[in-house]
Amino acid sequence: MTTMTRQTQQESTATESLTGTLKDSQDNQDSQGSQGSQGSQGSQGAVQPAISVRNLWKVFGPNAENVPGTPELAALSPRELMDQESCVAAVRDLSFDVAPGEVFVIMGLSGSGKSTLVRCLTRLIEPTNGEIFLQGEDVLAANEKALRDLRRRKISMVFQHFGLLPHRQVIDNVAYGLEIRGDSKAERTRRAREVIDLVGLSGNEHSYPDQLSGGMQQRVGLARALAGKPEVLLFDEPFSALDPLIRLDMQNEIIRLHKELGKTMVFITHDLSEALKLGDRILIMRDGEMVQIGTGPELIGAPADNYVRDFVKEIPFSGVLTLRWIMRPAKPGEVLDGPELGPDVVVHEAVRLVLESDHSVKIVENGVLLGVVGNHEILRVVAG
Numbered sequence: 191m192t193t194m195t196r197q198t199q200q201e202s203t204a205t206e207s208l209t210g211t212l213k214d215s216q217d218n219q220d221s222q223g224s225q226g227s228q229g230s231q232g233s234q235g236a237v238q239p240a241i242s243v244r245n246l247w248k249v250f251g252p253n254a255e256n257v258p259g260t261p262e263l264a265a266l267s268p269r270e271l272m273d274q275e276s277c278v279a280a281v282r283d284l285s286f287d288v289a290p291g292e293v294f295v296i297m298g299l300s301g302s303g304k305s306t307l308v309r310c311l312t313r314l315i316e317p318t319n320g321e322i323f324l325q326g327e328d329v330l331a332a333n334e335k336a337l338r339d340l341r342r343r344k345i346s347m348v349f350q351h352f353g354l355l356p357h358r359q360v361i362d363n364v365a366y367g368l369e370i371r372g373d374s375k376a377e378r379t380r381r382a383r384e385v386i387d388l389v390g391l392s393g394n395e396h397s398y399p400d401q402l403s404g405g406m407q408q409r410v411g412l413a414r415a416l417a418g419k420p421e422v423l424l425f426d427e428p429f430s431a432l433d434p435l436i437r438l439d440m441q442n443e444i445i446r447l448h449k450e451l452g453k454t455m456v457f458i459t460h461d462l463s464e465a466l467k468l469g470d471r472i473l474i475m476r477d478g479e480m481v482q483i484g485t486g487p488e489l490i491g492a493p494a495d496n497y498v499r500d501f502v503k504e505i506p507f508s509g510v511l512t513l514r515w516i517m518r519p520a521k522p523g524e525v526l527d528g529p530e531l532g533p534d535v536v537v538h539e540a541v542r543l544v545l546e547s548d549h550s551v552k553i554v555e556n557g558v559l560l561g562v563v564g565n566h567e568i569l570r571v572v573a574g
């Protein structure tokens with residue numbers, strides 16, 4: 191591939207991520223724009239979710255729009271849908287909320303629909319059916335201007351392959367989105383320097399991407415995403431091209447930035463330990479469908495099926511599972527004078543206390559005895 195072609199391609203990727211394919215959006219809006227007009231925030235309780243997804247479908251193929259509304263088609267297996275209709279349902283009737291400030295992880299095997307789902311959130315891929323609300327705002331009803339605004343100011347995306355412009359220095363890569371949305375040169379230079387500093391790249395402002403390591407390039411990608419002060423950050427396997435040590439470094443960076451900035455994040459990964467480290471909750475997908483949604487301990491403590499069990503089996507459970515998931519009811523007449531622990535203490539941290547205690551440890555929350563954990567419960571987890 192020539193430098194010129196690569197340059198043009200990368201530029202269009204970056205532009206697409208920032209501005210979206212507006213023509214597609216407009217075309218689709220005519221047929222879909224009114225679907226979500228009732229709103230869904232009324233049923234959400236006191237805190238409005240950062241993102242609400244309701245019955246979302248994305249079907250690729252001829253007459254894709256017929257699939258969600260036709261029960262016989264919607265019920266077809268992926269294989270049948272392909273054989274009979276030449277369609278792929280990359281996202282199948284998904285509904286979930288992401289809370290403000292939450293780190294929400296999406297996992298699933300290759301082809302399970304993760305990237306399609308995340309791209310639907312800003313209509314980089316136009317959903318076939320369903321509703322999406324961003325802070326209560328109906329994304330599918332957004333007109334071209336509102337959609338542009340959403341992509342430039344509210345949601346940013348960080349990609350696996352960085353999507354940097356090779357002929358631009360770091361500072362101009364970081365400022366790219368601000369330039370597109372029309373910020374003054376002085377303002378975008380000031381802001382770019384600020385976020386370059388935030389991601390630990392001060393001193394590299396005038397380097398070109400190919401002069402930086404993979405980890406540093408992804409920091410530039412991160413700085414670019416943060417530059418426009420978005421409320422939501424979307425990450426599509428941002429660290430999978432990095433070697434393991436740099437990857438750990440970047441995970442810690444995300445945790446630090448999340449603590450500092452408190453942004454809502456949606457994070458796709460293949461790596462369960464990454465998901466457990468970063469995520470408040472994890473959504474597990476298979477063939478476009480939701481298999482399970484929950485915290486790490488919930489997935490490990492009560493996997494919905496063998497698919498989830500397969501995902502979690504590589505993880506040393508004692509480092510993730512909490513006492514809530516292994517406690518048992520106290521037996522009649524059992525001596526309850528052992529020490530107390532909370533239900534959210536991780537097994538690993540409780541091993542010593544439980545094994546050294548003469549009687550079972552009491553699991554107590556708000557003064558209420560929920561259950562007990564003894565040597566047997568602990569050893570079952572530790573011994574795998």
Ligand SMILES: Nc1ncnc2c1ncn2[C@@H]1O[C@H](COP(=O)(O)OP(=O)(O)OP(=O)(O)O)[C@@H](O)[C@H]1O
Binds near residue numbers: 278280300
């Ligand atoms: N433009 C498209 N046209 C037709 N089918 C598509 C298109 N984009 C994605 N698909 C199909 O949709 C399904 C989901 O793809 P998607 O890229 O969302 O998966 P993924 O979970 O992100 O996979 P990976 O982990 O490999 O990135 C796959 O079967 C894929 O082949």
Ligand SMILES: [Mg+2]
Binds near residue numbers: 304305306
């Ligand atoms: Mg993907």
